[in-house]
Amino acid sequence: MRWAVVESPIGELSVAVDEVGVCGVRFGAVDGAPPASSLAGTAGMGLSRAVAELRSYFAGELVDFTLPLSVRQGSEFERAVWGEMTRIPYGETRTYGQVAAIVGDVSAARAVGVACNRNPIPVIVPCHRIVGAGGKLVGFGGGLPRKRQLLELEARVTFQQAWGG
Secondary structure, eight states: OEEEEEOOTTSOEEEEEOSSSEEEEEESOOTTOOBGGGOOSGGGHHHHHHHHHHHHHHTTOOSSOOOOBOOOOOOHHHHHHHHHHTTSOTTOOEEHHHHHHHTTOTTOHHHHHHHHHTOSSTTTSOGGGEEOGGGOOOOOTTOHHHHHHHHHHHHHHHHHHHHTO
8 A cells, every 4th residue: 555645625635556556545654655756657557546646636626536445344234325425416415314225224324423433544535525414514424614615616627517617
């Protein structure tokens, strides 16, 4: 597994890849991870691609990540929730209850929240798009200010694409 630290509007993010694809995103710098600007050569090709897509996302140029993912943990329920997160369109949200119903257990809204908290690849697997009932901003491993920033970025880009602004 190789890590790199990416500067972003929500602070430093550490991104990791293995031989399959992106396997981790952490808020802040992971100890020993080099800055993304130091990546060179083909040895960091997967990592370079992950960094490039994250930068494009934060620049408002990328609305769909195309990176291969490598998720080796999680219960069957958590994996179902993480899979559903990837189907929430850019600029849209779903409630914890809606996701619970989609994955087959209408009473599991709290469990969806736990799965969101255990998401190993936040931002790329967009747990920030899951909100509380009535659109309330609740629960985010990176903190609510970051969740708000991510949702505002996506809303702004969606508006600009729709209205040519």
